[in-house]
Amino acid sequence: MGIASAALALSATACGKSSTDSGSSSTSSAGAVKAAIAYDIGGRGDQSFNDAAYAGLKKAEDELDVKGSEAEPSEGEGDADKVQRLTALARAGNNPVIGVGFAYAPAIEKVAKAYPKTTFGLIDDTSKTGPNIANLVFNEEQGSYLAGVAAAKASKTGTVGFIGGVEVPLIKKFEAGFVQGVKDTNPKAKVLTQYLTQPPNFDGFSKPDLGKAAAQGQLDKGADVIYAAAGLAGSGAIEATAKAGKWAIGVDSDQYNQKGLAAYKDHILTSVTKDVSDSVYNLIKSVKDGKPQSGEVRYGLATDGVGLATSNPAYSSMTEMVAAVDKAKKDIVDGKITVKTTP
Amino acid sequence: MMKFDKDKLIIGAAGPVLALVSSFVLTMLVLLATGLDPIEPIRLMIDNAGFSDIQVLIVNQTGIYYLAALAVAIGFRMNLFNIGVDGQYRLAAMVSALVGASIELPGPLHILVIVLTAMLTGAFWAGIAGILKTTRGVSEVVSTIMLNAIATSLVAWLILPKNFGVQPEGSNNLTTGEIAESGWFPGIDMGEGNGVIYGFTFVALALGVVYWFVLNRTRFGFDLRATGASESAAQASGVDAKRMILTSMLLSGALAGLSGMPTLLGETHTYSLDFPVGVGFTAITIALLGRNHPVGIFFAALLFAFLEKTSSSLDVAGYPKEITKIMQGIIVIAVVVSYELVRRYGLRRQQQKVGEELAAGGALKTDKEVAA
Numbered sequence: 133m134g135i136a137s138a139a140l141a142l143s144a145t146a147c148g149k150s151s152t153d154s155g156s157s158s159t160s161s162a163g164a165v166k167a168a169i170a171y172d173i174g175g176r177g178d179q180s181f182n183d184a185a186y187a188g189l190k191k192a193e194d195e196l197d198v199k200g201s202e203a204e205p206s207e208g209e210g211d212a213d214k215v216q217r218l219t220a221l222a223r224a225g226n227n228p229v230i231g232v233g234f235a236y237a238p239a240i241e242k243v244a245k246a247y248p249k250t251t252f253g254l255i256d257d258t259s260k261t262g263p264n265i266a267n268l269v270f271n272e273e274q275g276s277y278l279a280g281v282a283a284a285k286a287s288k289t290g291t292v293g294f295i296g297g298v299e300v301p302l303i304k305k306f307e308a309g310f311v312q313g314v315k316d317t318n319p320k321a322k323v324l325t326q327y328l329t330q331p332p333n334f335d336g337f338s339k340p341d342l343g344k345a346a347a348q349g350q351l352d353k354g355a356d357v358i359y360a361a362a363g364l365a366g367s368g369a370i371e372a373t374a375k376a377g378k379w380a381i382g383v384d385s386d387q388y389n390q391k392g393l394a395a396y397k398d399h400i401l402t403s404v405t406k407d408v409s410d411s412v413y414n415l416i417k418s419v420k421d422g423k424p425q426s427g428e429v430r431y432g433l434a435t436d437g438v439g440l441a442t443s444n445p446a447y448s449s450m451t452e453m454v455a456a457v458d459k460a461k462k463d464i465v466d467g468k469i470t471v472k473t474t475p
Numbered sequence: 476m477m478k479f480d481k482d483k484l485i486i487g488a489a490g491p492v493l494a495l496v497s498s499f500v501l502t503m504l505v506l507l508a509t510g511l512d513p514i515e516p517i518r519l520m521i522d523n524a525g526f527s528d529i530q531v532l533i534v535n536q537t538g539i540y541y542l543a544a545l546a547v548a549i550g551f552r553m554n555l556f557n558i559g560v561d562g563q564y565r566l567a568a569m570v571s572a573l574v575g576a577s578i579e580l581p582g583p584l585h586i587l588v589i590v591l592t593a594m595l596t597g598a599f600w601a602g603i604a605g606i607l608k609t610t611r612g613v614s615e616v617v618s619t620i621m622l623n624a625i626a627t628s629l630v631a632w633l634i635l636p637k638n639f640g641v642q643p644e645g646s647n648n649l650t651t652g653e654i655a656e657s658g659w660f661p662g663i664d665m666g667e668g669n670g671v672i673y674g675f676t677f678v679a680l681a682l683g684v685v686y687w688f689v690l691n692r693t694r695f696g697f698d699l700r701a702t703g704a705s706e707s708a709a710q711a712s713g714v715d716a717k718r719m720i721l722t723s724m725l726l727s728g729a730l731a732g733l734s735g736m737p738t739l740l741g742e743t744h745t746y747s748l749d750f751p752v753g754v755g756f757t758a759i760t761i762a763l764l765g766r767n768h769p770v771g772i773f774f775a776a777l778l779f780a781f782l783e784k785t786s787s788s789l790d791v792a793g794y795p796k797e798i799t800k801i802m803q804g805i806i807v808i809a810v811v812v813s814y815e816l817v818r819r820y821g822l823r824r825q826q827q828k829v830g831e832e833l834a835a836g837g838a839l840k841t842d843k844e845v846a847a
Contacts, residue, residue, distance in 0.1 A: 202790070202791070203790060203791055206783060206786075207753060208754065209751060210742060210750075210751045211742055211743055212535065213532060213787060215670070216787075217787065217788070219528070219668055234646055234647040234749075235648070235749040246668065257647060257648070259644060259646035259648075269645075299631065300649070300748060301647045301648070302647040330627055330628055331631055331748045332630075332749075333627055
């Protein structure tokens with residue numbers, strides 16, 4: 133109780149000063165660009181989304197001489213906490229300030245108005261726009277469509293599996309594209325679909341044992357290619373699939389090259405890449421060059437913002453499959469195939 | 476007389492203080508063990524508490540925790556462990572947001588409908604556990620945990636766009652639609668960049684007074700505490716224990732439902748996938764730490780809000796903000812241990828004193844004191 137009353141006394145005496153006042157906004161104009169990332173739940177080390185954003189910041193630090201800072205959310209926080217975090221980052225002279233994930237949309241809308249000279253990056257959301265907001269979005273369904281084509285071609289049993297981390301609209305885009313890709317390639321193929329958890333339980337993005345159990349279930353039902361769009365939980369699915377000697381398809385980054393999965397790499401047929409790191413890097417670069425991106429910046433197949441990784445030699449050796457994937461890619465880029473975004 | 480009261484107060488405060496001190500010491504040891512400066516993060520947190528935007532966050536979070544902890548405490552007083560506060564809170568926030576977004580009424584009425592919906596939903600969800608306990612003897616610990624999981628699935632299903640949810644154009648979020656401005660609870664604007672203190676925070680504090688009054692100054696409160704202390708004894712003196720169980724479960728659920736209101740009516744005006752979760756679990760610790768007393772709970776809620784909000788920027792300074800999680804976790808264990816230690820000490824001390832006074836020939840006086 134003693135500490136609490138001390139805290140109360142502090143709050144009572146120190147009113148009127150904002151944490152954001154302490155930022156040194158004057159120094160930022162001296163040449164060096166400061167960029168900041170506010171992470172999604174999970175933070176750095178999630179082997180997926182947040183890590184990809186960090187990779188972009190790191191690249192900007194190395195190549196553009198940018199000073200980067202990062203901030204992580206607390207569990208169970210609300211919009212007010214996000215507003216406070218973004219405000220503190222903007223006031224400290226960071227430009228751009230990038231919010232990773234759709235949860236930052238309402239907060240960015242508010243803070244962007246208060247800091248019209250700062251560019252705000254918002255990943256995975258176009259619902260809130262403004263002159264100083266760059267909406268960095270991806271056509272995940274297009275990359276997933278190609279994965280569907282590859283899965284249908286590689287499957288011998290005619291049954292393939294999709295594992296989604298958490299049942300949210302974003303992951304449903306992955307499912308929609310994958311299922312369409314499979315069905316367009318082999319109308320008779322069966323797609324098993326499973327989601328690991330329901331929001332607000334986001335364990336489905338972080339617990340590999342959940343992915344492992346789900347993959348085991350699909351393998352038992354005859355699936356021989358499994359695509360897991362489940363962040364860190366997906367590595368469990370890859371492990372189970374590889375141990376059974378079947379094909380796994382990774383997500384977000386090229387998981388064939390991921391150190392933690394080296395033991396199973398031979399069974400990672402390909403990965404659906406989503407170039408979050410490039411989008412972060414490009415935004416920082418545009419601000420540094422004095423031509424900040426604004427509005428919707430879309431990364432699709434056409435710009436290689438999403439795509440299929442080809443680093444596994446086994447992938448390239450299946451020439452018929454590679455040809456089918458390349459043709460599908462061309463058709464999507466040319467607009468001959470429109471990929472659905474909802475299943 | 477006075478001395479006896481002072482003793483009671485000291486013994487009452489010793490438990491939480493012992494728990495807090497040991498949690499701070501252990502957290503510092505953890506920091507030392509990981510090779511970090513143990514003092515600097517604490518200093519940074521105290522610095523942060525001096526900023527008014529952080530203060531606003533602390534005040535608002537205190538209100539939210541206070542409501543949820545009152546919900547837990549009312550169960551504790553009745554010897555019921557409502558672990559389902561989190562589920563009741565989420566379901567109530569979701570359903571009331573849905574109702575609030577689908578109707579439009581003049582200001583106060585609109586807010587009243589939303590608040591009542593939240594209370595009824597929370598009470599309904601907790602009431603299921605209450606009915607299961609009174610009719611089938613199902614432990615409320617088990618049933619409320621299970622109801623939490625069911626609430627998660629139910630909310631996830633209700634919020635699908637094909638049911639009642641809305642997916643805003645270009646967003647990857649799902650919401651229940653925006654509540655019209657007439658249903659926003661007015662707050663106190665603390666100036667540009669500092670945020671707004673939710674008006675509902677004051678409702679939360681007022682409910683603390685109501686809680687105290689009902690429990691300590693009404694027949695119902697007496698029955699509730701009596702049943703909590705001994706169900707069979709209460710039954711023998713004419714209290715319908717089953718009815719008390721159900722009623723307190725309903726009250727607990729209604730309060731749990733209210734704990735979503737500061738956020739919903741003051742900030743988000745919609746229930747979405749990123750609506751804050753876990754409030755109901757933190758509240759259990761807060762109620763324990765506050766010894767189910769409205770004033771104790773207030774300080775415990777304030778402490779937890781302080782720990783959370785002042786630590787949120789520690790990672791920018793290079794310190795893991797998870798240290799507050801460690802601190803909170805240790806508090807839970809330490810509270811249980813220290814309360815037991817203090818209770819035993821108090822008991823021994825009382826016996827000692829009675830013994831001393833008896834030996835001094837003051838038996839008559841002691842009798843009076845004990846009776847008082």
